[in-house]
Amino acid sequence: MNALPLLRIGDVLLVSIQTELHDELALRFQRELAEKVADEHIRGVIIDISALEIVDSFLGRVLHDIAATTSVLAARTVVVGMRPAVAITLVELGLSLHGLRTALNVEAGLRQLGIRRLDVSGEAR
Amino acid sequence: MGEQQRHSGAEVASFLLEREAEIIDSWRRLPFFDSGDGDQAQVERDCGAVVRALAEAVRTGDEDDPAAAPFNSLRGLFMELAGRRTRFGDSASEVAVEAGRLKGPVVRLWKSAGGHRGVEQTALLVDALGTLRVAVMEIAVSTSAELIQQQQEQLLELSTPVISLWRGILAVPLIGTLDSARSQIAMESLLQAIVDQRAEVAILDITGVSMVDTMVAQHLLKTVMAARMMGAECIISGIRPQIAQTMVQLGIDLEEVTTRAGLADALAFALTKIGYQVTAPTGAIGR
Amino acid sequence: MSRVLAADTMPIRSEGDIVGVRQLVRQHGAAAELSLVEQTKLVTAASELARNTLLHGGGGKVEVESVEEDRRRTIRLSFIDSGPGIEDVELALTDGYTTAGGLGLGLGGTRRLAGEFEIDSVPGEGTTVTVRFHTRVRG
Known part of the structure; x- marks a missing residue:
């Protein structure tokens, strides 16, 4: 599963x-995502974290590594929906997440990936 | 505490307790005990509590310690009475003066009661009443300090408005002196507004800011970084030459921060950023 | 005059416990009416320190205590382990210093999040890290 x-x-x-997420689950997620991106020729990944009340340095690193890995696999990752309190805390913690693409919400994330609209069939254009 | 002093303390304590009703009667109309609701029974209960605490203080030898248990037991009452007065604008020393008025009637009663009133006993009584005044003063000072702090916080929230300039563009104009607390609040309200208004660009305008120290500059920088993590761009506009110089001298790296000279330039940049083209109508160039 | 509002102790033996510590600490923060940002900092600090206790201390426990004194509430977190201890505390607090292959932000970063930060470590005996978060009681 x-x-x-x-x-x-x-x-x-x-x-x-x-x-x-506990740490082990986060790492499994990272592995599975990389496999899926490679196997299925994925061009973009959107990770919505708007429900997360905290992101600590471990999860921050996982998100950063996902972005770096997918980039090697020729896909772009956008992390969307980070809450203000989470962002302030990460900055204080010293985690800058350089190179990580971010967007306010899923729509803005899709736009950043160059997708303007979605067909009824779910095909991205 | 010596035997002699213990004896004197007991003597003064029993005087206070025996004459409680008379003391209450001499105090009940003092403004110090006015709780504002005209409840005379409550005023009498409050007066009684103070008399008994004084008696306890002289009996246990705590007459000169405002932090001792007898005076401490009155904290709640004093906070209520002093708090009410400071909210009406009385200063802590005015409240203390009113607390000082409790002394006169008691001392008069003590002297008029006849019999042998030793110097030591009188000193004990006067000490205890003086300590009472100190205890009230301490509480009045701390409640007024708290009140000032609350008002400052309210003012802070009022003084950092978030303005929506365009769909997806908002601005926070900061005016006056920026301290650490205020830049913290500005930062939090700006970031929350970014989410609420789905703003992709936020402008922090510091044209009206007279001075920037390291702490404040750090806050500005942190705001920009936090906004970026949320997926928005934060522009700082209106950095005056002196402030730019200070920031450079403080070693603050503005390399990664988008800055613009004024709010207008920042708005033009923001509009471009969200996909608009900003052009002047024909003929308007150079006007 | 200080009054203990709540006190809890929880073992830290597995990764699942890190999530448990976060939840416990979040309850304390909410009960103390910390602002949202302060609460987020508190829970994040707890998460970082719990992971430290697990990875560097070989497991241990956390004590969480909420105290009210003079119209101020304080949440104290103490992470206690009997692991190898830290040889050079100053070095361990430096950003980027890591022995577990992490980002090395655990201790130094947490110090920036907390109002007060103390570290007490004896090589060969163990480490106790204590952080305190303060809030004023709203009148």
Whole structure:
């Protein structure tokens, strides 16, 4: 079973993290995502963290590593929906997440991946 | 505490307890005990509590310690009475003066009661009443300090408005002196507004800010970084030459921060950023 | 005059316990009416330190205590392990210093999140890290 449900829209993967992840689960998610991106020729990944009340340095690193790995696999990752309190805390913690693409919400994330609209069939254009 | 002093303390304590009714009667109309609701029975209960605490203090030898248990037991009452007065604008020393008025009637009663009133006993009584005044003063000072702090916080929230300039563009104009607390609040309200208004660009305008120290500059920088993590761009506009110089001298790296000279330039940049083209109508160039 | 509002102790033996510590600490923060940002800092600090206790201390426990004194509430977290201890505390607090292959932000970063930060370590005996978060009681 997958660590987290991955929703495929065209050649974009959408993941919404709805529960607190413990470390091992976060690492499994990282592995599975990389495999899926490689196997299925994914072009973009959107990780929605708007439900997360905290992101600590461990999860921050996992997100950063996912972005770096997918980039090697020729896909782009956008992390969307980080809450203000989480962002302030990460800055204080000293985690800058350089090179990580971010967007306010899923729509803005899709736009950043160059997808303007979605067909009824779910095909991304 | 010596035997002699213990004896004197007991003597003064029994005087206070025996004459409680008379003391209450001499105190009940003092403004110090006015709780504002005209409840005379309550005023009498409050007066009684103070008399008994004084008696306890002289009996246990705590007459000169405002932090001792007898005076401490009056904290709640004093906080209520002093708090009410400071909210009406009385200063802590005015409240203390009123607490000082409790002394006169008691001392008069003590002297008029006849019999042998030793110097030591009188000193004990006067000490205890003086300590009472100190205890009230301490509480009045701390409640007024708290009140000032509360008002400052309210003012802070009022003084950092978040303005929506365009769909997806918002601005926070900061005016006056920026301290650490205020830049913290500005930071939090700006970031929350980014989420609420789905703003992709936020402008922090510091044209009206007179001075920036290291702490404040760090806050500005942190705001920019936090906004970026949330997926928005934060522009700082209106950095005056002196402030720019200070920031450079403080070693603050503005390399990664988008800055613009004024709010207008920042808005033009923001509009471009969200996909608009900003052009002047024909003929308007150079006007 | 200080009054203990709540006190809890929880073992830290597995990764699942890190999530448990976060939840316990979040309850304390909410009960103390910390602001949202302060609460987030508190829970994040707890998460970092719990992981430290597990990875570097070989497990241990956390004590969480909420105290009210003079119209101020304080949440104290103490992470206690009897692991190898830290040889050079100053070095361990430096950003980027890591022995577990992490980002090395655990201790130094947590110090920036907390109002007060103390570390007490004896090589060969163990480490106790204590952080305190303060809040004023709203009148």
